[in-house]
Amino acid sequence: MRAFISILLKLQQILYTQGFGTRRECTALIERGAVSIAGEIARRPDAEFVTDGLQFAVNGEPWSFVERAYIMLNKSAGYECSQAPKHWPSVYELLPMPLRTRPTKSSVNGVQAVGRLDQDTTGLLLLSDDGQFIHRMASPKNHVNKVYEVTTKHPVDAAAVQALLTGVLLNDDPEPVAAAACERVSDTHLRLTLSEGKYHQVKRMLAAVGNRVEALHRSQFGGLKLDPALALGQWRWLTADDLAAISNSLQVL
Numbered sequence: 001m002r003a004f005i006s007i008l009l010k011l012q013q014i015l016y017t018q019g020f021g022t023r024r025e026c027t028a029l030i031e032r033g034a035v036s037i038a039g040e041i042a043r044r045p046d047a048e049f050v051t052d053g054l055q056f057a058v059n060g061e062p063w064s065f066v067e068r069a070y071i072m073l074n075k076s077a078g079y080e081c082s083q084a085p086k087h088w089p090s091v092y093e094l095l096p097m098p099l100r101t102r103p104t105k106s107s108v109n110g111v112q113a114v115g116r117l118d119q120d121t122t123g124l125l126l127l128s129d130d131g132q133f134i135h136r137m138a139s140p141k142n143h144v145n146k147v148y149e150v151t152t153k154h155p156v157d158a159a160a161v162q163a164l165l166t167g168v169l170l171n172d173d174p175e176p177v178a179a180a181a182c183e184r185v186s187d188t189h190l191r192l193t194l195s196e197g198k199y200h201q202v203k204r205m206l207a208a209v210g211n212r213v214e215a216l217h218r219s220q221f222g223g224l225k226l227d228p229a230l231a232l233g234q235w236r237w238l239t240a241d242d243l244a245a246i247s248n249s250l251q252v253l
């Protein structure tokens with residue numbers, strides 16, 4: 001993760017880096033009085049501001065300058081984690097326009113999800129435009145634990161919990177896949193911790209023990225828990241404490 005850098009930037013460039021449109025569109029926004037800083041309309045595209053901690057508003061909507069975007073989203077069901085979704089709306093539609101149109105940085109094409117959740121899975125999804133961060137969080141080598149709250153169709157018995165912990169065979173995988181932890185919260189509620197992110201992994205593991213996932217919610221990513229104040233479909237910036245909680249959970253083997 002990068003340190004937050006304090007630099008002076010022209011207002012036009014500030015809006016551009018934050019995703020408010022092309023350089024020309026950003027200039028136009030400023031010149032027509034749509035941008036204010038500390039309650040004052042800022043009309044000069046070339047006026048310079050210290051970016052660290054800068055708050056401004058565009059068409060009355062407040063925005064905080066961030067050098068890199070690190071975001072927690074409480075994903076709703078019915079959204080695909082893809083920029084080019086096939087059957088459901090894109091999860092990026094849950095983000096405001098500037099986050100969808102942030103320019104490409106160091107080869108990262110704007111804000112991207114860290115891994116994917118199925119369209120019917122809810123809960124914690126991280127997004128960023130920091131390529132190193134995305135890679136570190138998503139790389140299978142780093143074994144970042146993810147915690148899932150699983151509602152099952154049938155009651156789960158002790159033998160199934162043991163099988164999930166010991167390892168189950170998924171149809172197209174030669175090696176068994178084991179949960180890092182598995183807690184039976186109630187008859188039909190499992191708290192399952194996985195350190196990999198194979199395709200439909202939770203659903204396939206539950207199918208392997210003769211059960212079926214009725215609902216799936218990710219409650220934790222590494223050391224970071226989903227903020228309970230975030231309603232489904234809402235997002236917020238990650239704080240420095242959140243970023244530290246995620247980084248501390250990296251177990252590089």
Ligand code: URA
Nearest residue numbers: 118121200201202203
């Ligand atoms: N496992 C699944 O089956 N689906 C998800 O969305 C995440 C993990």
